[in-house]
Amino acid sequence: MIWYIRLKEFTVKKILLLLASTTAMTLASTGVALLEKKCASCHMLETPEFHQIPTLKAPAMDAVVFHINLAMKEEKKKKDFIVDYVFNPDISKSVCESNKVAKYGVMPSQKGNVKKEELVLIATEMLAQYPHPKFVVMIKEMLTNDKMKALQTSPFLVNKEGLPHMTKLLIQNWDKAGLGLSKEQKEKLLVVRKETLQAVKYIKKQLNPLEDEIVEAMIDREDPKSIEKTLEKIATLKMEASRVHLKCIAQTTAILTEEQVGFLLPFWE
Numbered sequence: 001m002i003w004y005i006r007l008k009e010f011t012v013k014k015i016l017l018l019l020a021s022t023t024a025m026t027l028a029s030t031g032v033a034l035l036e037k038k039c040a041s042c043h044m045l046e047t048p049e050f051h052q053i054p055t056l057k058a059p060a061m062d063a064v065v066f067h068i069n070l071a072m073k074e075e076k077k078k079k080d081f082i083v084d085y086v087f088n089p090d091i092s093k094s095v096c097e098s099n100k101v102a103k104y105g106v107m108p109s110q111k112g113n114v115k116k117e118e119l120v121l122i123a124t125e126m127l128a129q130y131p132h133p134k135f136v137v138m139i140k141e142m143l144t145n146d147k148m149k150a151l152q153t154s155p156f157l158v159n160k161e162g163l164p165h166m167t168k169l170l171i172q173n174w175d176k177a178g179l180g181l182s183k184e185q186k187e188k189l190l191v192v193r194k195e196t197l198q199a200v201k202y203i204k205k206q207l208n209p210l211e212d213e214i215v216e217a218m219i220d221r222e223d224p225k226s227i228e229k230t231l232e233k234i235a236t237l238k239m240e241a242s243r244v245h246l247k248c249i250a251q252t253t254a255i256l257t258e259e260q261v262g263f264l265l266p267f268w269e
């Protein structure tokens, strides 16, 4: 009799286990199917090739989850964010860069197109699958390229670690609720931005012909001593540009609170 009960126990356990694993499997496959059905008409689900990015109607799912992961840590928060955003999209909640939202337009609410229970499955699936490692490599490379380009055209002296471009970071996150800029802060920040951009532009305009002069002199095999004065002028202008840059960082951080600076920093990398 005992062996019979044991066997029964064993069988029940096995069946329960089997059931549990097939339920998990069914849920996951339902998540995949729902993603395809409800989201894929706009969000590309595979990792986009580099050349496909400009033709997309909405950020690829890889990019969406990449940005969610940058903005929040807890799994529960991420899931809640997705569920809320799909029903009530709003630029002030967006975790993608604001220039992306400007490019695609705010996502239309999917109320009526997807049920809340379905959305929970979708969100679980999104966070489990994305971003694909291939995408992370690509986006990191793109970001490094952007940084390199910025460094090449940068007139600043101190830029090895890529000091934050405060005004650019701010404009990208301008209307986000998480940043919470007050009207007064915005007014002050716009003044700093305007002064900084004007000053940098003026310096660059003077720098360009001087740098061309040096390049030409070298091509013409002139004596480096003959361009000593030009070099000095370039150095002075770059020093001035660096002053403007550092002043901009100091003025901007003085207007922002500690929390706001903390909010912006993840977007800098």
Ligand code: HEC
Binding pocket: 038, 039, 040, 041, 042, 043, 057, 058, 059, 064, 067, 082, 085, 086, 089, 090, 093, 094, 095, 096, 100, 101, 104, 105, 106, 107, 108, 110, 114, 122
């Ligand atoms: C009609 C097109 C369309 C459909 C369908 C759609 N989206 Fe979007 N979605 C967009 C666009 C455009 C954006 C970028 C603008 C934005 O962030 O609002 C976006 C952005 C997002 C974001 C990022 C929010 C942010 O800016 O931080 C999430 C999350 C998201 N979608 C989830 C989903 C999910 C999940 C589905 C399927 C249930 C879905 N979307 C279906 C168009 C769509």
